[in-house]
Amino acid sequence: QVQLVESGGRSVKPGGSLRLSCAASGFSFSDYSMTWIRQAPGKGLEWLSYISFSGNTIYYADSVKGRFTISRDNAKNSLYLQMNSLRAEDTAVYHCARCSHTTLTDPWDIWGQGTMVTVSS
Amino acid sequence: SYVLTQAPSVSVAPGKTARITCEENNIGSKSVHWYQQKPGQAPVLVIYYDGDRPSGIPERFSGFNSGNTATLTISGVEAGDEAAYYCQVWDTTSAHWVFGGGTKLTVL
Numbered sequence: 001q002v003q004l005v006e007s008g009g010r011s012v013k014p015g016g017s018l019r020l021s022c023a024a025s026g027f028s029f030s031d032y033s034m035t036w037i038r039q040a041p042g043k044g045l046e047w048l049s050y051i052s053f054s055g056n057t058i059y060y061a062d063s064v065k066g067r068f069t070i071s072r073d074n075a076k077n078s079l080y081l082q083m084n085s086l087r088a089e090d091t092a093v094y095h096c097a098r099c100s101h102t103t104l105t106d107p108w109d110i111w112g113q114g115t116m117v118t119v120s121s
Numbered sequence: 122s123y124v125l126t127q128a129p130s131v132s133v134a135p136g137k138t139a140r141i142t143c144e145e146n147n148i149g150s151k152s153v154h155w156y157q158q159k160p161g162q163a164p165v166l167v168i169y170y171d172g173d174r175p176s177g178i179p180e181r182f183s184g185f186n187s188g189n190t191a192t193l194t195i196s197g198v199e200a201g202d203e204a205a206y207y208c209q210v211w212d213t214t215s216a217h218w219v220f221g222g223g224t225k226l227t228v229l
Contacts, residue, residue: 035218045156045164045207047218059216062122095163105211107154109175111163 002026002110004096009115016086016119022079022096022112030074033057033099035108036081038092038117046092049081053102064090086119093117123212125221132227133198141224143191143208151210153191155184158223159204167206168193195226203228 008020022034036048049070050059058070069082079096093116097108126144133139143153153171156164166175168184171191181196195202208221 044205044223045158045209045220047209047220050218059218061217100166100169105152107166107169107209108156109166111165113163 004098004110004112006094006096006112006115009094009117011118011120012086013121014087014119017082017084018086018117020081020083020094020096020115020117022081024077024079024098027098027110029072029077031102033102033104033106034072034079035097035099036068036070036079036094037097037108037111038090038094039114040089040092043092048094050099050104051079052104057104083117086117088119091117091119122215123210123217123219125208125210125219127206127208127221127224129222130225130227132229134229135198135200137198139195139198139202139226141193141195141206141226143193143221144189145210146189148189148191148210149187151186151212153184153186154209155193156207156209157202157204158207164207198226198228200228202226 003025005023033052035050051070067085071080093114095114096112098110100106100109155168157167158164171186172184183194205223207223
């Protein structure tokens with residue numbers, strides 16, 4: 001069964017750090033590019049970061065560039081998001097998603113259920 | 122920056138046709154993907170590359186993209202189609218993925 005499961009979300013104080021993980025199963029993880037997306041409570045979807053299947057190509061949204069770092073470990077079938085200097089506006093459900101093929105513009109065909117991050121003093 | 126504009130809400134009676142639009146200058150030159158998100162669930166891809174349908178998505182869902190508007194059309198709307206729908210494009214200028222603000226489809 002093709003599946004993505006996020007973990008690592010919790011409540012953290014402003015300025016704190018957190019590392020999210022996304023465990024992939026049921027497919028050859030190393031063949032797929034991956035991405036992180038978040039959704040603040042009651043709001044729409046916001047793309048955060050993209051990493052190619054090899055890890056050689058990475059993009060970030062302006063809102064997180066310089067604070068968040070995407071990475072992957074193909075041997076462990078895992079995707080990560082290191083989040084530093086967290087702000088209240090980073091409060092959201094964080095989803096990982098699989099890019100359906102190898103082209104950058106390909107859609108995201110598998111999504112995880114998400115993990116909640118709350119940034120509050 | 123690239124901004125995709127969607128109407129916040131659309132209402133339609135069961136069995137009728139719902140049209141959800143995504144607007145931006147010259148969006149027709151880009152490839153548009155559409156996602157459906159029901160409350161408390163992860164988004165699901167319903168249309169990709171303007172008008173292609175993933176396996177498992179009913180034929181009632183279709184898409185078209187031209188000029189300044191991309192449209193997701195749902196024919197014979199059912200109660201189970203009630204959800205938020207988001208359009209998405211890759212903006213090559215900024216090297217960013219961009220989502221529309223989402224349209225909440227209500228089935229009357």
